[in-house]
Amino acid sequence: LAKTTQPISMDSYEGQEVNITCSHNNIATNDYITWYQQFPSQGPRFIIQGYKTKVTNEVASLFIPADRKSSTLSLPRVSLSDTAVYYCLVGPVGYSSASKIIFGSGTRLSIRP
Amino acid sequence: EAGVVQSPRYKIIEKKQPVAFWCNPISGHNTLYWYLQNLGQGPELLIRYENEEAVDDSQLPKDRFSAERLKGVDSTLKIQPAELGDSAVYLCASSLDSDNEQFFGPGTRLTVL
Numbered sequence: 001l002a003k004t005t006q007p008i009s010m011d012s013y014e015g016q017e018v019n020i021t022c023s024h025n026n027i028a029t030n031d032y033i034t035w036y037q038q039f040p041s042q043g044p045r046f047i048i049q050g051y052k053t054k055v056t057n058e059v060a061s062l063f064i065p066a067d068r069k070s071s072t073l074s075l076p077r078v079s080l081s082d083t084a085v086y087y088c089l090v091g092p093v094g095y096s097s098a099s100k101i102i103f104g105s106g107t108r109l110s111i112r113p
Numbered sequence: 114e115a116g117v118v119q120s121p122r123y124k125i126i127e128k129k130q131p132v133a134f135w136c137n138p139i140s141g142h143n144t145l146y147w148y149l150q151n152l153g154q155g156p157e158l159l160i161r162y163e164n165e166e167a168v169d170d171s172q173l174p175k176d177r178f179s180a181e182r183l184k185g186v187d188s189t190l191k192i193q194p195a196e197l198g199d200s201a202v203y204l205c206a207s208s209l210d211s212d213n214e215q216f217f218g219p220g221t222r223l224t225v226l
Contacts, residue, residue: 034214042217042219043204043206044156044215103155
């Protein structure tokens, strides 16, 4: 099972770039890496997903090295509204009764003015 | 487009009582998930449905928990009897299929007294 490890918390300031790293040493060949954001009293919200190298969308970038044993979520120019818990999720692509979707412990990101 | 709908949003019951949670996924989404989230922790998958078939229920405590997804649309998660340790937020999510991002509902916060 692909367990993930993330920093418990991070602090930054508005306008800065924030990088959150997730370790997943036992990632399987058919596992994708997905990041979710969660605000209090809400369900998690999808941010970005990738398999290898680099993925970028309008919200964030995801960097995945060749060995895929870690990944880094990069949030450019954060604002106060980016204060949330960020989860690294490693799970299979497609139907697989032998696989299990596991959320990480989450990183509590606090953005200060 | 309506998101994932869950009801009730909050539920308070006494231990040993039964409780049921309802989830209406996004229209057209074949995959439905139930998660349990304890305070300060990431969501833990309880069960995943592909249409009406439960394809991953290895983490569902089957002695007291049950779930169904009749007709492959709405789903109900039941606990009978509830225990103090069941107090948590129960999240429902759906996706087009298991390859795609999950959309989460707001969750049901259960308090067992």
